[in-house]
Amino acid sequence: MQRLLLTLLSVLFVTLIATPTLGAGWLWDTGNGVGFVAFAGLLYLGRSEGSGKNQQAHQLLGFAVLGVTTTHAYWFLLFDAAVIEYIKPGAPVYMWAGILGFILLTVLIFTGLPEYRLRLHKRYAIFKYWHRGLAFATIAGAGYHIVASGFYLSISFQVVLFVMLIIAALFGDQLITRREVETRQPSAMYLVAGVLCVWLFAGIRNFSI
């Protein structure tokens, strides 16, 4: 749980380090705060154990992250009628990267469910290889979507910190302690902490104006 909170707060910190008072209004900042919480969840999932006794918790957290990501995507489509044009042909590459990340996340979660996994991969090692590859591709797509949209991470050193954060979240403990994975994956705690992070993310930008 400490790692989950650390991941959430680190992502929040990177977004606030340069221009904390720059906002886009409650509606947009809330929607984007939800997006950052989804990304933090994705990073956390990338380094948490999903086999054995942790399988169910890992799946549940996966669904929680998918739910948060879905909320992020549909939030804008519902509340800003012009955004729909940004997911049609001619949309910027970073929007396609976001859509790709969303699709990959959905595929990642569904192909990880035992009923589909056993149909797709006979050997667990092969499944794990593909699952990890898909996870990295999802993080890459979502990361590019965040960086290239260039509002909350508008300064170059923020981008550097953001990339370092991704590397640290995915490989940091492996480099330092060789192997140590999170066993508890509290999806309820993720959602509660996520709501607080969204409130902080949007609140700091909008109360300070």
Place this chain on the structure above:
Amino acid sequence: MKIFLCVLVLATTVLLTVGTPLPGEQPVKQNRWLSPDPILPMTFAHKTHKSENCLDCHHNYSDDTGGGPCMNCHVSDQEVWPLLETQFHDLCRGCHEDKQLAGEEGGPTRVCIECHLDEELP
């Protein structure tokens, strides 16, 4: 899980075809100001920008690059047209962001629907 996917596909299809179900204006992309391709409507309220230097936007007043409404050149000039979105986003949002960072009240920095409305011609 299948239900989730079905709801997702259905919701996306509905949103893409009829737009948001929430009340409010829904901008439509179409050929405007003789643009070669469909574009979203744009609004600009001069009355809320009276304190700004006209030359900040109307560069043609000083560099003699054309006359009339902005869209005369920005959609009809072959060289300038591809930059329409970037130039106007940078100009409008950039100024609004600068004001907000300076602690002043600026206009919209991201909310698309606040500018892409059929109200006043730019």
